[in-house]
Amino acid sequence: MALRESGEDYLESIYVLSERQGIVRSIDVAEYLGVTKASVSKAMATLESNGYVEMGKRDVHLTERGLEVARQMWERHCFFVGLLEDAGVSAEVASQEGCHMEHCLSEESFEKLRAMLGRDGASAPIMTD
C-alpha cells in the first residue's frame, strides 16, 4: 500500500520527535500533529502493517524503511520552509504551508528543483519548539 500524505506526516513527526527526545510515544505524536490519540493509534497500526514503524510496549520507532521516508520528508520540509521564509513569509505560515508542499513532488523532481534553486541540503536544527 502506497504511503499517503498523512502517513508521511506521521513518519516525519516521529523522526523529529525522536531527535528531540529519544523515545516517542503515540501521545507525543498526537500533540505534535494536533490530532487525537485515537487517530494516531489507527495510523500507527497501518504504518506498522506496512513496515514503516514498529510499536514497542509504550513507544513507536521507525524502521529502516520508515526512517528513509521520514528523513526525506524532513529535508523537504526544511527546504520549502526556508524558501518561503526567504521570500518573506512568516515562520509560522511558512511551516504550515511547507507541510503541504513537501508531499507534492517526486524524489527526482525535488532534487532537480533544489539543484536549480541552489539551496544546500542542510536541515534546520530540530527545535524543542
Added chain:
Amino acid sequence: MALRESGEDYLESIYVLSERQGIVRSIDVAEYLGVTKASVSKAMATLESNGYVEMGKRDVHLTERGLEVARQMWERHCFFVGLLEDAGVSAEVASQEGCHMEHCLSEESFEKLRAMLGRDGASAPIMTD
C-alpha cells in the same frame, strides 16, 4: 463553504476548457480530469450551490466568483509547471506535480514566492493538448 482542493481543480479545468473550446460540458471536464461524469455531476451541484458555477441545459460556466478562483489557480499552475520545467522536469511530470503544488499556498505566500523567484506572471498558452 470553503473551496477544497478538488473544487479548485474543477474550476480551473472549466476555465481552461472554455478558453480552448468555448462551451464546456460536464463530460469534457470528466475527460480532462480523468474522473467519471458522476463525480463531475456531484461536484458541479456543490459548486453551483456555492455560487462558483452556473449550469445551463447542457453546459457549465464560471460565475464571476468562480472565474476569479480559476484564473488564480491557472496562474499558479503555470508558475509551478514553468519552475519545474526550468529545473529540468519533463513537461508531463511537471504538469502533474504542479497540479498539486498550486493548492498549497495562500495568495500572499504565493505572491511573495513569485516575487522572489522573479518569474513573470504570464500564463502559458492554453494548448489543445
Added chain:
DNA sequence: TCGTTTTGTGAAACACGGCTAACTTTTAGG
C-alpha cells in the same frame, strides 16, 4: 420521426482520515 448514442443524474457503496466515547492497560504517587 424514430431509434441509437451521448450526456447527465441519482442511489448506493467504498476508502480515507479525521472525530468522540467508552473501554483497557500502564504508570506512578501516596
Added chain:
DNA sequence: CCTAAAAGTTAGCCGTGTTTCACAAAACGA
C-alpha cells in the same frame, strides 16, 4: 500495594470525494 491519572485501543460515526450501475434526457443520423 492501591488507586488515580495518563496513555493506548476499539467501535462507531462523519465529511469528502471517489466509484459503479441503472436510468433519464437530449442530440443526432438515417
